[in-house]
Amino acid sequence: MRVEVRSVSFAYDGRTPALRGVRLDVRSGESVALIGPNGSGKSTLLKVVSGVLRPDSGTVRLDASPLVALSARQRARCLAMVEQERPMGFDFTVREVVAMGRIPHRGRFARESRDDRRAIERAMDLADIHGLADRSIRAVSGGERQRVFLGMALAQEPNVLLLDEPTTHLDLRHQVGFMSIVREQARAGMTVLIAIHDLTLAAQATDRIALMSDGRIVVSGTPNEVLTQANVRRVFGVDAVVGEHPELGTTYVLPSLVRRAD
Amino acid sequence: MGRRRGRWILFGLAVLAVLSLLAGIVIGPVTIPVRDAFAGLLGDETVSTVHRVIVRQIRLPRVLLGLLVGSALAVSGVAMQGLFRNPLASPYVLGIASGASTGAALAILFATGSAFLLPLGAFVGAAAAVAIVYGLARGRDRRTSIFTLILAGVAVGALFSAVTSFLIFLSSGGEKLSDVLFWIMGGLGRAGWPSVAVLAPIVAVGIGGVIVLARDLNALSLGEEGAFHVGVNPDALYRWLLVLTTALTAAAVAMAGTIGFIGLVIPHVMRLLVGPDHRRLIPVSALAGGCFLVWSDVAARTVLAPAELPVGVITAFLGAPFFLYLLKTRGARL
Numbered sequence: 001m002r003v004e005v006r007s008v009s010f011a012y013d014g015r016t017p018a019l020r021g022v023r024l025d026v027r028s029g030e031s032v033a034l035i036g037p038n039g040s041g042k043s044t045l046l047k048v049v050s051g052v053l054r055p056d057s058g059t060v061r062l063d064a065s066p067l068v069a070l071s072a073r074q075r076a077r078c079l080a081m082v083e084q085e086r087p088m089g090f091d092f093t094v095r096e097v098v099a100m101g102r103i104p105h106r107g108r109f110a111r112e113s114r115d116d117r118r119a120i121e122r123a124m125d126l127a128d129i130h131g132l133a134d135r136s137i138r139a140v141s142g143g144e145r146q147r148v149f150l151g152m153a154l155a156q157e158p159n160v161l162l163l164d165e166p167t168t169h170l171d172l173r174h175q176v177g178f179m180s181i182v183r184e185q186a187r188a189g190m191t192v193l194i195a196i197h198d199l200t201l202a203a204q205a206t207d208r209i210a211l212m213s214d215g216r217i218v219v220s221g222t223p224n225e226v227l228t229q230a231n232v233r234r235v236f237g238v239d240a241v242v243g244e245h246p247e248l249g250t251t252y253v254l255p256s257l258v259r260r261a262d
Numbered sequence: 263m264g265r266r267r268g269r270w271i272l273f274g275l276a277v278l279a280v281l282s283l284l285a286g287i288v289i290g291p292v293t294i295p296v297r298d299a300f301a302g303l304l305g306d307e308t309v310s311t312v313h314r315v316i317v318r319q320i321r322l323p324r325v326l327l328g329l330l331v332g333s334a335l336a337v338s339g340v341a342m343q344g345l346f347r348n349p350l351a352s353p354y355v356l357g358i359a360s361g362a363s364t365g366a367a368l369a370i371l372f373a374t375g376s377a378f379l380l381p382l383g384a385f386v387g388a389a390a391a392v393a394i395v396y397g398l399a400r401g402r403d404r405r406t407s408i409f410t411l412i413l414a415g416v417a418v419g420a421l422f423s424a425v426t427s428f429l430i431f432l433s434s435g436g437e438k439l440s441d442v443l444f445w446i447m448g449g450l451g452r453a454g455w456p457s458v459a460v461l462a463p464i465v466a467v468g469i470g471g472v473i474v475l476a477r478d479l480n481a482l483s484l485g486e487e488g489a490f491h492v493g494v495n496p497d498a499l500y501r502w503l504l505v506l507t508t509a510l511t512a513a514a515v516a517m518a519g520t521i522g523f524i525g526l527v528i529p530h531v532m533r534l535l536v537g538p539d540h541r542r543l544i545p546v547s548a549l550a551g552g553c554f555l556v557w558s559d560v561a562a563r564t565v566l567a568p569a570e571l572p573v574g575v576i577t578a579f580l581g582a583p584f585f586l587y588l589l590k591t592r593g594a595r596l
Contacts, residue, residue, distance in 0.1 A: 052487055076493030089347030089483040090538035100481055104493040108477055156492065 001063055001078060001159035001191055002028045008048055008058030018044040020215040021058070026160075026193055031186035033202035034195040035226075036212030037236055042195035045212070046164045049193065050081050062160070076104035080153035081162040082146065085169065088137050094148050095133040098123055101155030119155050127151030127181060143174025150181060161185060163194040167201070179205050199227055199253040204245075211235055224251045268542040271535055275549035279329065282556040286325035287317055289560050291567045294321075324453035327517060328559045329552035330461045331450070332524055334514040336551025337469050338507040339525030340532075340544055344479035345503050346412060349533075353511040353525035356415040356504075360422035361391025362515040367429045367442045380445070381457065381516035387422070388512035394418050396504055406500045408486075448521035448574030450559050457517045468510035469548050475502060476540035483538065521574045523581030524551050530588060554580075 005024040011017045019041050026032045034042040047053040049060055051067055060067040062078055070078070080101070088097075101123065102116045112120075124130050127147045132140055137148060146166055153161060163182065167175040175198065183205040186192045196202045202209060203223035210220040213235045219226050224244075232240045232253060241254040287299045294302070294313050301309045302317030309317075338353035346355070354360075365387020366380055373379045395418050399411035426446075433439045444451070472479075478499050481489040486496040511525075528551045529543070536542045558576040565571060 050491065052490055072490075072493040072495055076491060079491070081487075081491045083487065086488050087347065087485045089344075089485075090349075090533070092480075092483065092538055096480075096537075096539065097484075100484065100492060103477060103481055108474065153491075 003049060003160055004061040006059050008055040010044060010048055010053060010055045017215050022217055024210060024217060026191055028191055029189045031192035031206040033206040033209045034212055035199060035202055035209055040212040041215040042212055043164050046162055046195055050079055050162050051075055073104050078159045079162060080156040080158035082149050082153050082166045084165040086149055091136045091138055094129055094135050094137055097137050097148055098151045098155050101152040119157055123151045123155035126154050143170045146170060146178055160191045165195050203227055203251040227251045227253055268536045272546050275546055278553050279549050282553045283325050286556045286560055287321040290563050292316060323455050323458050324450050325556055326458045327453040328450050328556040330465045331514040331518045332551040332555030333548035334465045334510040335525040336528040336547040337472050337544055338511045340529040340547050341472050341503050341507045343529055344482060344540060347483060353507060355412060356395045357391035357419035357422060358388045358511045359520040360419040362388035362512060363426045363446050363520060364422045366445050367426050370438055370441045371429055371433050384516035385512045388515055389508060391418050391422055392508045405497055444572055445519040447572035448519035449572045450518055451570060461513055461517050464509055464513040468506050471506040473544050476544055479540040521577055523577045524554060527581040527585050528554060
């Protein structure tokens, strides 16, 4: 499913714009990383694409249909989202949480159908959380929890997977585990739009990178086109060594700490 | 938590409800033999007139009212805890109890005549309190802020309590004062067929409505945005939940006063038994809340017989220590 964002502007308070006329295309089956400093508009853009926020102007289309024209249920069958953090009020088991991904596919009082069960099992396999099925969502570690929510999103069987800094709070092992699953999904043909801070992981997991600054997409292209020393310096204000991963051939970005002037 | 286990617990509670109904009829200042109770219920004219009147006109409506009020409060508690995603919420967080008390106090102190004025006053007071709270919590963007909702509930509740205290002060003692206090503490003493007839349809529709929203309440435990992403509109859900819980709680309180702890403790205990899935939690909480209130009322009638304790005293005596025990043993996992 193609995602088409056209001249989208949005301001939280009606005055200071968080997005200024953003244009973005994510082709069907393509995976795109949104990178940029804090406050550059990545999360806001994802919220607009997911429908949580309505843009002040501009449109979001999924294939040819405007997002606003879809019912909540239709939208939830197309789009799934994993956020940075998610509160979990009650002691649901991991399997029960993954099963909530089926809500847009099930009738209000319907029992779990064979399709539901298959989708849930498959999602738990993909997210590598089978061993956690009966554990309480509140008792698993932060890294496992994010994989559970990824599993829930996959159980939704969406056309487009949206991820908003899903690995920010995770340790290295869980970051790598999570992003490996995302890459597998992208390679299997899922349309993916992910906001992420780790430029090196972004370069490995996605086809294209869109660099945001001050509410706009300033550069967009393949990882090695976008992740240049000049771009990193201009947008993040950071000096970095940019090179090619000796084994994978993907771009890496190695930032250097700054010595403050006396 | 297995579906099967949930079903057994539901079945067990249904049996318990029937037993509670019988017990509530048999036990009291006048003990009625079980045989007479059955005969009275079935309209057998061979029973003594006194027993028949006690069964049909006094105890049966009282037990039924207990079942209705208890289930309404327990389901409101489940809905409020789900809405606030907080296990410490109760049906009274939005100022319903205080609003109802003010309305009831006004009716008792200033209106005389119709027996319907007290429940009507309580209902109007409760609805007014929630309307004010909801109005305050609805932002200019027409979205409801949960945070404002709870704070406004506390503030509006305090305001109505102050009005009630002022009214009590004005009443300068007397019989009316004790009427107000008894009502505030809660009790089934005003039970009669009219109150059962008014409450039954409200409770049926209210609980039915919350059951329809059970799945959405599950989704809401993922947070507002989490629920949104699986296709549940949180604002519409809040609106419906507020309408349904206000109707349930206000109607229950109008008939029986502000009985505490059922709406707080029953949902907890049931969550421990059947897990947090609202599709199971709501029906079992309804039955458990009803049974709990009937037995509390039996205790209220018999402990100091022939004097009658306010049933709210019993539910608090049973509920508060149990709640503390849960807090102590399960702590953060609540």
